Amino acid sequence: MPLRVYNTLSRQKEDFQTVEPGKVSMYLCGPTVYKPAHIGHMVGPVIFDTIKRYLSYSGYKVTWVVNITDVDDKLINRANEKGMTVEALAKQMTQDYFDNLATMAVDGIDHFPYATQHIKEMQDIIATLIEKGFAYPLDGDVYFNCTKDEDYGKLSGRSLEQMLAGTRAETHGGKRHPADFALWKGSKPGEPAWESPWGMGRPGWHIECSAMAKKILGDSIDIHGGGLDLMFPHHENELAQSESCTGKPFARYWMHNGLMQASGAAGKVGGGHDKLGDKAADLTAAKEAQEANKLAGSKGAASVKELFAKHDPETIRFFLLATHYRSPIDFSDEGITNTGKALDGFYRLFETYERISGQSFYTLKIAPTRASSAALTGTPAEYFQALNDLRQRYLESMDDDFNTGGAVGVLFELRKTLNSFITDHKLETTPTDKSLLPALTAGMTLLKELSSILGVFREAKQKAASADDGLLDGLMQLVIQIRADARKNKNFAVADLIRNKLNELKITLEDRTDQTLWRRG
RNA sequence: GGCUCCGUGGCCAAGUGGCUAAGGCAACGGAUUGCAAAUCCGUCAUCGUCGGUUCGACUCCGACCGGAGCCUCCA
Numbered sequence: 106m107p108l109r110v111y112n113t114l115s116r117q118k119e120d121f122q123t124v125e126p127g128k129v130s131m132y133l134c135g136p137t138v139y140k141p142a143h144i145g146h147m148v149g150p151v152i153f154d155t156i157k158r159y160l161s162y163s164g165y166k167v168t169w170v171v172n173i174t175d176v177d178d179k180l181i182n183r184a185n186e187k188g189m190t191v192e193a194l195a196k197q198m199t200q201d202y203f204d205n206l207a208t209m210a211v212d213g214i215d216h217f218p219y220a221t222q223h224i225k226e227m228q229d230i231i232a233t234l235i236e237k238g239f240a241y242p243l244d245g246d247v248y249f250n251c252t253k254d255e256d257y258g259k260l261s262g263r264s265l266e267q268m269l270a271g272t273r274a275e276t277h278g279g280k281r282h283p284a285d286f287a288l289w290k291g292s293k294p295g296e297p298a299w300e301s302p303w304g305m306g307r308p309g310w311h312i313e314c315s316a317m318a319k320k321i322l323g324d325s326i327d328i329h330g331g332g333l334d335l336m337f338p339h340h341e342n343e344l345a346q347s348e349s350c351t352g353k354p355f356a357r358y359w360m361h362n363g364l365m366q367a368s369g370a371a372g373k374v375g376g377g378h379d380k381l382g383d384k385a386a387d388l389t390a391a392k393e394a395q396e397a398n399k400l401a402g403s404k405g406a407a408s409v410k411e412l413f414a415k416h417d418p419e420t421i422r423f424f425l426l427a428t429h430y431r432s433p434i435d436f437s438d439e440g441i442t443n444t445g446k447a448l449d450g451f452y453r454l455f456e457t458y459e460r461i462s463g464q465s466f467y468t469l470k471i472a473p474t475r476a477s478s479a480a481l482t483g484t485p486a487e488y489f490q491a492l493n494d495l496r497q498r499y500l501e502s503m504d505d506d507f508n509t510g511g512a513v514g515v516l517f518e519l520r521k522t523l524n525s526f527i528t529d530h531k532l533e534t535t536p537t538d539k540s541l542l543p544a545l546t547a548g549m550t551l552l553k554e555l556s557s558i559l560g561v562f563r564e565a566k567q568k569a570a571s572a573d574d575g576l577l578d579g580l581m582q583l584v585i586q587i588r589a590d591a592r593k594n595k596n597f598a599v600a601d602l603i604r605n606k607l608n609e610l611k612i613t614l615e616d617r618t619d620q621t622l623w624r625r626g
Numbered sequence: 627g628g629c630u631c632c633g634u635g636g637c638c639a640a641g642u643g644g645c646u647a648a649g650g651c652a653a654c655g656g657a658u659u660g661c662a663a664a665u666c667c668g669u670c671a672u673c674g675u676c677g678g679u680u681c682g683a684c685u686c687c688g689a690c691c692g693g694a695g696c697c698u699c700c701a
Contacts, residue, residue, distance in 0.1 A: 116630090133701090134701070135701085136701070137699090137700085137701095142701090143701095145700085145701060146700095146701050147701085148701065149701050150701085177699075178699070179699080179700090261629075261630080261696075261697085262629060262630070263628075263629055263630095263696095263697075264628095264629095267628055267629070267697085268628085268629095268697070286699085287699090309699085310699045311699085331701065332700080332701035333630090333631090333695065333696080333701090334695070334696070334700055334701065335700085335701070336630090336695095336696075337629090337630095337696060337697070338696095338697085338698095338699075339699075362701080363631090363694095363695090364694090364695070364700090364701075365701085366694075366695095427638080427639070427640095427649095427650080428638085428639070428640095429639090429640080431631090432631090432632080432639095433631090433632080433694060433695075435638085437638095439637080439638090440637090440638065442651095443637080443638065443650075443651050443652090444638085444650080444651085446650085446651060446652095447638095447649095447650050447651065450650090450664090450665095453664060453665080454665095456664095457664085457665085498648090502640080502641095505641095508640075508641090510639060510640050510641095510649090511639095511640050511641075511648075511649085512640095513639090513640085513649075513650085514639080514640060514641095514648050514649035514650080515648085515649080516649090517648090517649050517650060518648080518649065521649095521666090524664095524665060524666070525665090525666065525667095527665080527666095528658095528665055528666045528667095529666080533665090592660080595660075597660060597661070600660090600661090601660095601661070601662080604661095604662070604663090605662095608662095608663095613663065613664090614662085614663070615662090615663050615664055616659075616660095616661095616662075616663070616664095617663095617664085622663090622664090
C-alpha cells in the first residue's frame with residue numbers, strides 16, 4: 106500500500122509522489138521570535154519531525170527547513186516595550202525556541218534560515234513580480250496584485266469576490282483591490298530598515314517564506330506545512346507570490362496541522378455563545394470569547410518551559426501524537442496526566458525486559474529503514490505472526506496520511522503482546538531458561554523501532570543526578586532491607602506500615618519473588 | 627454574512643458501505659500476592675438528531691442541533 110497524504114490544495118488524500126524520486130523537500134513555517142513559545146508552537150515541529158522520521162524510515166532522503174522570522178511588527182513592538190533592540194530580543198527568543206525543540210526531541214530540522222539574512226532574495230522576487238506585472242509600488246510600499254493572479258484563492262477555497270464581501274479591514278487608499286497585500290513596507294523612523302529600489306523599508310510577512318524556500322529547496326518543493334491558521338492569508342499569499350514569480354507549482358502537498366485548544370489551563374470560555382451576529386456589539390463579545398479561548402491569545406497559556414516542569418516532555422510528545430495531526434488537540438492537564446499513566450506501562454515493560462535479559466531496552470539495535478527491518482520469523486510461530494501483523498498494521502496506519510493515532514494504538518497492542526509472552530512463558534520467574542530470550546528481544550526490538558519513528562523511547566530518562574538521589578537510593582535500600590526482615594518474620598503490620606507511609610510520600614514498592622523494587626509515583 | 631472542519635463507550639481516541647466498531651485511562655470480576663504493586667485473563671459502545679440513497683450506512687446525500695477554525699500579519 107502506497108503512502109497517501111492529505112493535500113489541502115485538493116481537499117483529499119493523494120498518493121505521495123515527490124518531485125525528485127527518493128527525495129523529499131519539506132518546508133515548515135517557523136516562529137516569529139518575539140516571546141517565549143507556548144505548547145501550541147510545538148505542535149507543528151513535533152508532527153513534522155515525526156513525518157520526517159517516517160519518510161526517512163520509508164527510504165526517502167528528506168531535507169527539512171524551518172524559518173525563523175526575526176523581523177516583524179510584533180517583534181518591533183515588544184522590543185520597544187522591553188527596551189531591547191530587535192536583534193537582541195530575536196536572538197534570545199530564538200534560543201528559547203531551539204531549547205524547546207531539543208527538549209521535545211525535535212532534531213530533524215536541517216536548516217533554520219533567518220528572514221533578515223535573506224533580504225536580497227526577497228527583493229529579487231519582488232522585482233520579478235513587478236516586472237511581470239504581478240506587483241506594483243505605492244508610496245514606498247509594494248503590493249501584490251491579486252486580480253492579476255488567475256487562481257488566487259485556490260488553497261483556502263475563496264474567491265476575490267467573497268473576500269470583497271466579507272472584508273471589514275480598512276483598505277489602503279491606493280490599493281487596487283482590498284485583498285492586495287504588502288510585499289515590501291516602507292519603514293517609519295526608528296524601525297529596522299533595508300535599502301531597496303522602492304526606498305528604505307522591510308519585507309512583508311509572506312515574502313520571506315517564498316524567498317527562503319526557493320533558495321534552499323528550489324522552485325518546487327514537496328511538502329509545505331504549517332498550522333491551519335496559516336492557510337489564509339499567509340500560505341495563500343506565499344503560494345500566489347511564488348507561483349507568479351517562477352511560473353511553476355510551488356508545493357506539491359500542503360499539509361496543515363490542527364490547532365491546540367486550551368481547556369482548563371487558560372479557562373474555558375464560550376459555550377452558549379451566539380454565533381457571530383451582525384451587530385458590532387455581538388461581534389466584539391464573541392471575538393473576546395474566542396480570544397480568551399485561544400492559546401495564542403491567552404495570557405494564561407503557560408510557556409512550554411513551565412509545562413516541562415509539570416510533565417515529562419516525552420509524555421507531552423506522545424500526547425500530541427495520539428491524536429491525528431489534522432484534528433484540533435484539546436489541551437488539558439488531565440489529558441496529559443492520563444497519557445503519562447499510559448506510558449508508565451511501557452517503562453515497566455522496559456524494566457522487566459532488563460531484569461530478564463540483563464540488557465537495556467534503550468541499547469537495542471534497530472533498523473533505520475523499513476526495507477532493512479529484521480524479518481520476524483522463528484518460534485513460537487504464533488508469536489512471530491502476531492509481531493508481523495502488528496508491524497503491518499502500524500505501517501498501514503502511518504501510510505494513511507501519517508495516522509499516528511492508529512500507530513499509537515498498535516504500540517499499546519504490541520506492549521500487551523510482549524507482556525503476555527513474558528507472563529505466559531514465565532520468563533521472569535524461570536530465568537534459567539534462556540531459550541525464549543531471542544524471541545522476546547526480537548519483539549522488544551520491534552517496539553523500539555516503531556516507537557522511535559514517533560520519536561519516543563529513544564533514550565533512557567536521565568535521572569536527576571543530584572546528590573540527594575544517591576542518598577535517597579541508599580535510604581530506600583535500607584528501608585527495603587528492614588521491611589524484608591519484617592516480612593520474613595511475618596510481621597506484616599510493620600511491613601505494611603512502611604509501604605503505606607512510603608505511598609504517602611509518592612513512593613511505590615513492588616515485591617517480587619526475589620527482590621523488592623521501588624519507584625517514585 | 628462567506629469559507630472550512632468536527633460530533634464514536636464515564637473520559638481521551640483510531641477506523642470502516644456489509645467481517646468481533648482498534649487502543650489508552652477509569653470502573654468491575656478473576657488469576658497471581660501474606661495483603662498490595664506490577665502483569666495476565668474477562669466484562670463494559672450500534673457511532674449527535676431526523677430523513678433520504680442503497681439489498682445493506684456509523685461510514686454516502688440532505689436538514690437540523692451542538693462545537694471549533696479562518697475571513698482581522700496567531701503555529
